[in-house]
Amino acid sequence: MPQTPHINRRVLLAARPHGKPVPQDFRLDETPVPEPQDGQVLLRTLYLSLDPYMRNLMNAAGASYAPAVAVGAPMVGGTVNRVVASRHPDFRAGDLVLGNAGWQDYALSDGSGLTPLGDMPRPSLALGALGxxxxxxxxxxxxxxxxxxxxxxxxxxxxxxxxxxxxxxxxxxxxxxxxxxxxxxxxxxxxxxxxxxxxxxxxxxxxxxxxxxxxxxxxxxxxxxxxxxxxxxxxxxxxxxxxxxxxxxxxxxxxxxxxxxxxxxxxxxxxxxxxxxxxxxxxxLDHYATRFADFRREMGEWIAAGRVKTREDVVDGLEQAPDAFIGLLEGRNAGKLVVRVAGD
Amino acid sequence: MPQTPHINRRVLLAARPHGKPVPQDFRLDETPVPEPQDGQVLLRTLYLSLDPYMRNLMNAAGASYAPAVAVGAPMVGGTVNRVVASRHPDFRAGDLVLGNAGWQDYALSDGSGLTPLGDMPRPSLALGALGxxxxxxxxxxxxxxxxxxxxxxxxxxxxxxxxxxxxxxxxxxxxxxxxxxxxxxxxxxxxxxxxxxxxxxxxxxxxxxxxxxxxxxxxxxxxxxxxxxxxxxxxxxxxxxxxxxxxxxxxxxxxxxxxxxxxxxxxxxxxxxxxxxxxxxxxxLDHYATRFADFRREMGEWIAAGRVKTREDVVDGLEQAPDAFIGLLEGRNAGKLVVRVAGD
The missing domain is CATH 3.40.50.720 (NAD(P)-binding Rossmann-like Domain)
Structure with missing residues (x-):
């Protein structure tokens, strides 16, 4: 089922894995799309990043850099989003942003952690070769x-x-x-x-x-x-x-x-x-404040000059995220693994 | 038997240890004191340093920073020496030097690796707190x-x-x-x-x-x-x-x-x-060229001011070196372990 305007599909952590994650450790559910309150924006997810660190956050202990995902909560992850509706002064409906909406179609945000992407022609790169x-x-x-x-x-x-x-x-x-x-x-x-x-x-x-x-x-x-x-x-x-x-x-x-x-x-x-x-x-996470601007500038130049190639492995559909993530841990992907959650 | 002027006692590696060294892995022998040739000095050992790294050099593979000691060869080690006789322009009989004479009473040197110690009042410190x-x-x-x-x-x-x-x-x-x-x-x-x-x-x-x-x-x-x-x-x-x-x-x-x-x-x-x-x-060994002078100056000041204490564990007699070394690997010593090979 594709993304729809009124239903929020979410991939939840159903159970903590023992060893290799299996499909039963995830559960797809549906909830109503939430309403933004004052100071909030509603985000729609276009791309979801899948990364090995997420395996650590499925354990009860979490990791030093982020807490564990609670059982029953949506899996966390970096995302490229469209702002659907905004009651936040810094964002407008239609803005393209880098966020942390997790494994779901929609999410609310108070704006913290959102990075405007302008009119980036290949926004998925914000999760990989420029992210x-x-x-x-x-x-x-x-x-x-x-x-x-x-x-x-x-x-x-x-x-x-x-x-x-x-x-x-x-x-x-x-x-x-x-x-x-x-x-x-x-x-x-x-x-x-x-x-x-x-x-x-x-x-x-x-x-x-x-x-x-x-x-x-x-x-x-x-x-x-x-x-x-x-x-x-x-x-x-x-x-x-x-x-x-x-x-x-x-x-x-x-x-x-x-x-x-x-x-x-x-x-x-x-x-x-x-x-x-x-x-x-x-x-x-420790290095964004000091080095991200340098990276973004240099990498942008290298990609534009054809000196660095941007290899992506794109999987279609949020419901494919668990299988793609299991494959990531098995080394099935080549290049940056992203899920295209919705067309733009 | 103490040091004598005509006999060179040496502690040789008799066998490569399996696991913990045992007394049978060492052998004390006696040879004539060698004669210095042109460009050489004859050194008499006052103090021998015993250090854990020597255990690595008893293995056939040696270590990245020094080759293995050959079976039948004298054990290697840092020493404080008196120059007994010199046919080298830079040294005179009576000079106190830091050297690498190894586990023996006497050794020849071409001067490379010798450091003059002047009239250092406690020369054993050149192996430990100032070495x-x-x-x-x-x-x-x-x-x-x-x-x-x-x-x-x-x-x-x-x-x-x-x-x-x-x-x-x-x-x-x-x-x-x-x-x-x-x-x-x-x-x-x-x-x-x-x-x-x-x-x-x-x-x-x-x-x-x-x-x-x-x-x-x-x-x-x-x-x-x-x-x-x-x-x-x-x-x-x-x-x-x-x-x-x-x-x-x-x-x-x-x-x-x-x-x-x-x-x-x-x-x-x-x-x-x-x-x-x-x-x-x-x-x-990598750091002498860049940092030893700083160390020597600062440490000399700290010791003189009583801010660093120079703890030594002194064992008397070259023939005690094997047992003292075995004890070092068992943690028997406290502070810098040195063998007083001879009085001055």
């Missing part, structure tokens, strides 16, 4: 990873929404860029479309040996968003003074408990010590 | 840890050669300083002599709960030189944007293989990510 995920790549790679010309950069999830931008920015900065991705199709995409010098299939046997072969000068920056066997392959190749921005560990988001041994923590610490590694976690 | 270990504390805490006034600093090995200085420098910078050490005696020493606000026994039950109780505002800097259950207790208490200089992981130096599970690596990465931790390994 959070590319900004994550920008801060993580440039500010923390600091690749130098001629250095080797390895991207753990080469064709994900973040990784696809990391790879392109690393090349743009003059680094050699090696990707790791799930499956031959993604590896081809990484090399042919995104400009990776080489891309290895994460699931192929002997990943460590293949990675060593394509990194003859070692690894200077490892952009970590996977963990697990990808990290196993990377660690022995890190050069002295390598930088490891930690953006995510998607291989572990579905872990219910610490995985079986052996314990790899001592070996990780030993590598950090002996090779003088700087490993640094970051949460992109 | 490598305190310099390690200085760079690790001040340059990497960067404690701010009012922050909480936790020192994993509070009374070790490095930790004893870390704790004092952290206090000097206005931080609250919590130590962890092995046993009640060391904890008392940490508080009463070294000025820790509190110190917990690493082996006491419920370390994590006790640490939480003495860190009501969380932990901003964790100076890591232990690993294992100390790190387990620290991780949940780290604040957002905490810094973790990684100086060593002494709890794991005797590990022959990765310890049994569960695998704590994913949880460590998750903490690094969610709390935006900067974890950074360092090897002190």
């Amino acid at each position: 959070m995920t590319a900004f994550t790549a920008y801060v993580g790679l440039l500010d923390i990873g600091q690749p130098q010309p001629g250095e080797t950069v390895v991207v753990g999830a080469a064709t994900g929404a973040v990784g696809a931008v990391v790879g392109q920015l690393a090349r743009l900065k003059g680094a050699r860029v090696i990707g790791i991705a799930g499956g031959a199709d993604k590896c081809r995409l990484a090399v042919e479309e995104l400009g990776y010098d080489s891309c290895l299939d994460r699931h192929a046997p002997q990943l460590a040996a293949h990675l060593a072969a394509v990194c003859p000068n070692g690894i200077d920056v490892y952009f970590e968003s996977v963990g697990d066997e990808v990290l196993d392959a990377v660690l022995p190749l890190l050069n002295n003074h390598a930088r490891v921005p930690v953006c995510g560990i998607i291989a572990h988001y579905n872990d219910g408990a610490p995985p079986a041994g052996p314990d790899h923590r001592p070996a990780l610490l030993s590598t950090v010590l002996q090779k003088r590694i700087r490993m640094q976690g970051f949460v992109i | 490598m270990t305190a310099f390690t504390a200085y760079v690790g805490l001040l340059d990497i840890g960067q404690p701010q006034p009012g922050e909480t600093v936790v020192v994993g090995a509070a009374t070790g050669a490095v930790g004893a200085v870390v704790g004092q420098l952290a206090r000097l910078k206005g931080a609250r300083v919590i130590g962890i050490a092995g046993g009640a005696d060391k904890c008392r020493l940490a508080v009463e002599e070294l000025g820790y606000d509190s110190c917990l026994d690493r082996h006491a039950p419920q370390l994590a709960a006790h640490l939480a109780a003495v860190c009501p505002n969380g932990i901003d800097v964790y100076f890591e030189s232990v690993g294992d259950e100390v790190l387990d207790a620290v991780l949940p208490l780290l604040n957002n944007h905490a810094r973790v200089p990684v100086c060593g992981i002494i709890a794991h130096y005797n590990d022959g293989a990765p310890p049994a599970g569960p695998d704590h690596r994913p949880a460590l990465l998750s903490t690094v990510l969610q709390k935006r931790i900067r974890m950074q390994g360092f090897v002190i």
